[in-house]
Amino acid sequence: MCIMGKSELIKLIDEYKCIYPFNSRLLDGDGYILTVKEETMMNYLEHKNLISHEIVFTPPEYVAHLTAKSKYGRMGLSFLNAAKVHSGFVGRLALEIVNLSNDRQPITIKEGDPFMHIEFMTRMGDPSLYEGSYMFQYMNDEEIELYINLLSNKFKGLYADLKSLAKKRLKE
Numbered sequence: 001m002c003i004m005g006k007s008e009l010i011k012l013i014d015e016y017k018c019i020y021p022f023n024s025r026l027l028d029g030d031g032y033i034l035t036v037k038e039e040t041m042m043n044y045l046e047h048k049n050l051i052s053h054e055i056v057f058t059p060p061e062y063v064a065h066l067t068a069k070s071k072y073g074r075m076g077l078s079f080l081n082a083a084k085v086h087s088g089f090v091g092r093l094a095l096e097i098v099n100l101s102n103d104r105q106p107i108t109i110k111e112g113d114p115f116m117h118i119e120f121m122t123r124m125g126d127p128s129l130y131e132g133s134y135m136f137q138y139m140n141d142e143e144i145e146l147y148i149n150l151l152s153n154k155f156k157g158l159y160a161d162l163k164s165l166a167k168k169r170l171k172e
């Protein structure tokens with residue numbers, strides 16, 4: 001496996017809409033910084049799912065790895081979910097966090113705040129595409145149609161029934 005460098009990541013985003021919407025100012029080293037969809041206030045010991053503003057698509061020949069911005073760890077937020085995005089996944093990411101701040105004060109994360117690094121890595125071997133219940137999560141019908149068309153055209157015959165996966169998605 002190897003991490004996609006900035007120039008290759010931009011090509012990947014241009015061809016497959018791996019990050020949508022894309023903002024070149026959020027490119028960071030060899031990755032991209034995902035932002036927060038809506039403002040969230042976290043009380044001490046409270047657990048919430050923070051939703052990314054961007055839709056993430058991990059093409060079949062890739063996996064993605066997530067790391068939190070250290071700024072939030074220093075504030076006392078702890079990240080509970082696994083740091084991997086499966087091959088073939090499309091959707092907004094739900095980032096599971098809990099406020100464990102030493103001062104036991106609420107922490108506010110604002111809409112649009114840079115929150116999580118994502119890096120794409122090549123994978124070896126046949127793809128095992130994600131087709132679980134979180135496919136297309138937190139996406140509207142227009143966004144889903146955009147990706148169903150992209151997947152159907154770029155990866156002919158690789159995906160099963162995308163429309164039925166879309167019907168089962170986790171909505172806002």
